[in-house]
Amino acid sequence: KQEVTQIPAALSVPEGENLVLNCSFTDSAIYNLQWFRQDPGKGLTSLLLIQSSQREQTSGRLNASLDKSSGRSTLYIAASQPGDSATYLCAVGYNFNKFYFGSGTKLNVKP
Amino acid sequence: ETGVTQSPTHLIKTRGQQVTLRCSSQSGHNTVSWYQQALGQGPQFIFQYYREEENGRGNFPPRFSGLQFPNYSSELNVNALELDDSALYLCASSLIDPMDGQFFGPGTRLTVL
Numbered sequence: 001k002q003e004v005t006q007i008p009a010a011l012s013v014p015e016g017e018n019l020v021l022n023c024s025f026t027d028s029a030i031y032n033l034q035w036f037r038q039d040p041g042k043g044l045t046s047l048l049l050i051q052s053s054q055r056e057q058t059s060g061r062l063n064a065s066l067d068k069s070s071g072r073s074t075l076y077i078a079a080s081q082p083g084d085s086a087t088y089l090c091a092v093g094y095n096f097n098k099f100y101f102g103s104g105t106k107l108n109v110k111p
Numbered sequence: 112e113t114g115v116t117q118s119p120t121h122l123i124k125t126r127g128q129q130v131t132l133r134c135s136s137q138s139g140h141n142t143v144s145w146y147q148q149a150l151g152q153g154p155q156f157i158f159q160y161y162r163e164e165e166n167g168r169g170n171f172p173p174r175f176s177g178l179q180f181p182n183y184s185s186e187l188n189v190n191a192l193e194l195d196d197s198a199l200y201l202c203a204s205s206l207i208d209p210m211d212g213q214f215f216g217p218g219t220r221l222t223v224l
Binding site for chain 1: 151154216217218
């Protein structure tokens with residue numbers, strides 16, 4: 001059974017800090033992994049997508065890495081801002097039609 | 112390019128009733144996946160539709176069913192509603208080979224009383 005775990009469940013940091021969110025998965029035979037942001041009561045906004053053959057992806061202040069052999073992905077956020085406050089979710093894709101989410105990390109960036 | 116849209120935004124039903132939720136996929140996408148997100152949890156995969164047929168299903172009972180139409184839009188139907196069905200229902204569109212990932216709509220908040 002595929003399981004996706006995100007640690008920590010919640011994180012509070014002062015503005016300007018660099019931070020790392022973690023995602024681990026039990027089955028390493030993944031197709032891709034996608035990081036999302038979710039604001040309260042809203043849908044999911046895609047941040048970064050990593051294919052199984054890739055090691056990392058970058059977009060602005062965000063960098064996501066993937067280590068399939070250890071079943072881990074990290075999302076690095078540089079120079080955090082209050083506007084980054086949200087819940088961050090990772091979704092692991094298997095084949096074309098099976099996707100498993102973690103429970104998310106709730107981030108609060110204090111001004 | 113039109114994004115993923117869902118309707119209605121909010122819905123209140125009573126236990127035992129039936130509900131239909133709707134999703135329009137992003138332009139160019141031929142696959143729709145539905146998810147249930149309980150409060151404080153990550154989304155759980157319900158099923159996926161491609162070419163108007165179910166193309167994968169998560170651990171949900173048969174009272175959760177769906178349709179996909181020739182224009183790739185989709186419906187999620189839930190019969191015999193239970194209190195635990197209260198959740199945010201999300202749809203995501205993609206190509207059948209999700210090389211560009213999935214794109215989500217804003218969701219429908221269902222409350223079952």
